[in-house]
Amino acid sequence: MRTTYPSIAICGIGSVTVTIIYALYQNQIPFKILCRNQTRFQSLTENPISFQGPNGKVVRIELNNHLTMTKCDQDKFDYILIGCKNQNLSEYLDETKSLLKSNGKWILIQNGIPELQFQSYESKIIGGVVGWNTQTLSKHTYFQSNIGSLILGEAQGSEPDSFWKKILTPFIPVILTDELSGYRWHKLAINSIINGLAAAKQLSLGGLFLNRQSRIEALETLTEIKLVMNRLEIKERVVPGSVSIQKLGGGPGSLPRWICHLILILLGLKYFKIRTSMVQDLDAHRKTEIDFINGEVVDKAKELGISVSRNEWIVRKIKELELAQ
Structure with a gap:
């Protein structure tokens, strides 16, 4: 007997959504891609996506039967990934x-x-925390460098439907949670260094973490965020494969500094050439998401009366780089 799943659409194709598309495609789950303009529609019609997973295997994904124009589509969907x-x-x-x-x-x-x-939409939002890295190698080629989970949690604080595990595994491990904010803040802290600090210095992860001064700045950044999280009483939830901010950040519960440096060095060696999304944005002269990463930390710290000078420097530096483009 054939299983019937909720209707799914995806609006906006990029490195993260392509990884999800790959999992749906491999599992033969029906989905639609909502194209916002005719040029994008035509490009995806004529050019299959080439996807290389962590196992090295390259898969060509034909999207012709999945494409529709947003303004022309009359269907309604149970879920739309943005x-x-x-x-x-x-x-x-x-x-x-x-x-x-x-x-x-x-x-x-x-x-x-x-x-x-979008707190007014809270009842209609599921948050997704992504634990993998996928890079755009060319216009139609994507490379997923590591296996990572997709953590899904309702914005209102409950667990989403379990069918998500069925439609994405084994290609993407899925974690369903009622503690979304704990995962969000953990990933925000990680992004503050691998995206924010790396972009401010315009470095790959190898260039960032194999430099002692940069590691010191990374740990300062995390220490400030740990302070904000503790003041907000955020119960940290660690994304699988990552390390607790409570342990990396300075203060109570911290690991010895030499171990923190060693962890960052190992990350730099493992992902030596990786230029994360915000670094790539600056490379391509695009506006970054800095206001929503380190900028989020700065805004919350101001509300709480906490000094976060390292995060403030990162925001200021990236905005200077954006203006200089």
Whole structure:
């Protein structure tokens, strides 16, 4: 007997959503890709996506039968995954809200804490915390460098439906949680260094973590975020494969500094050539998401009266780099 799944659409194709598309494609789960303009529609029609997973195998994904124009589609969906930058979220939600069923939900897989931007939509949002890294090698080629989980949690604080595990595993391990904020803040802290600090210095992860001064700055960044998290009483939830901010950040519960340095060195060696998304944005002269990563930390710290000078420096430096482009 054939299993029937909720209807799924994806709006915005990028490195993260392509990894999810790959899992759906491999599991033969029906899905639609909502194209916002004719040029994108035509490009995806004519050019299959080439995806290389951590096992090294390259798969060509034909999307012809999955494509539709957002403004022309008459279907309504149970779930719409939104794959865009934080600064474009409002626009994407406005364009797709008519395509959600009355009890349908968006899935926001952006960095930072996007749920805070749309609290009026709280009942219609599932947050997705991504634990893998996928890079764009060329216009139609993507490379996933590590296996990582997708952590899904309702913005209102409950666990999403268990069918997500069935449709994405084994290609993407899925964790369902009722503690989304704990995972969000953990990933925000990690992104503050691998994206924020790396972009401020315009370095690959190898260049960042194999330099002692940069490691010191990374640990200072995490220590400030740990202080903010503790003041907000955020119960940290660690993304699988990562290390607790409570242990990396200075102060109570911290690991010895030499061990923290060793962890960062090992990360630098493992992902030596990786230039993370915000670094790539600066490389391509695109506006970054800095306001939603380290900028989020700075804003919360100001509300709490906490000094976060290292995070402030990162925000200031990246904005200077954006203006200089």
